[in-house]
Amino acid sequence: QVELVESGGGSVQAGGSLRLSCTTSRDIFEITDMGWYRQVPGSQRELVATITSSTTNYADSVKGRFTISRDTARNMGYLQMSSLKPEDTAVYYCNAKLRIGGENLGSAWGRGTQVTVSS
Numbered sequence: 001q002v003e004l005v006e007s008g009g010g011s012v013q014a015g016g017s018l019r020l021s022c023t024t025s026r027d028i029f030e031i032t033d034m035g036w037y038r039q040v041p042g043s044q045r046e047l048v049a050t051i052t053s054s055t056t057n058y059a060d061s062v063k064g065r066f067t068i069s070r071d072t073a074r075n076m077g078y079l080q081m082s083s084l085k086p087e088d089t090a091v092y093y094c095n096a097k098l099r100i101g102g103e104n105l106g107s108a109w110g111r112g113t114q115v116t117v118s119s
Contacts, residue, residue, distance in 0.1 A: 004031075004094045009113030016084050016117070022077040022094030022110060029075075032104070034096035036068060036079045038115075040089065048092070049079060061087070084117045091115075 008020040024031065035050035049058045049068040056068055067080040077094060091112040098105045 004096060004108050004110035006092065006094050006110040006113040009092060009115045011116040011118065012084055014085055014117055014119045017080070017082045018084065018115060020079040020081065020092055020094075020113060020115075022079075022096070023075055024098065024108075027075055029098045029100050029105070030072075031070065031075060031077055031096040032099055034068075034070065034077050034094065037093045037095060038088075038090035039093065039112075040091075045093065051077070081115070084115075086117050086119045089115060089117050 003025045004022055005025055006020060006022050008018060010018060012018055033052045036048040037045050038048050039045040047059055048062055049056065049066055051068045051070060058066060065081065065083045070077045077096065081088065091114050093112045094110040095107060097107050
C-alpha cells in the first residue's frame with residue numbers, strides 16, 4: 001500500500017542545519033495537507049509544523065528556526081531545520097492527506113527519520 005517516505009535525517013552539532021524530505025512511495029499519489037511530527041523515547045508524538053494550500057503553522061519550540069514547504073511539481077514536502085538544539089533530537093515523521101484523480105484517499109504516515117543533535 002502507499003506510504004510516505006522520509007529522508008534527510010542525520011547527526012549534527014548544535015547550531016547546525018538539516019533538511020528533511022517527504023514523498024509518497026508511488027508517484028501517482030499526491031500530497032495535499034501535510035505535517036511534520038517528532039517523537040522521542042518515552043514521550044508522545046508531537047506536532048512540529050503543518051502546511052496547507054493557504055497556511056503554515058509551527059510549534060512554539062521551533063518558530064523562527066524551522067520552515068515547512070512543499071513542491072507540488074515534484075510531489076515533495078520539506079522541513080528545513082536551522083539553529084538545531086539538542087532538544088530537537090527525535091525521530092521525525094511525515095503525515096499527509098493523499099489524493100488521486102482529485103479524490104481524497106485519507107492520510108498516511110512515513111516510518112520516520114532520525115535526527116540527532118549533539119552539544
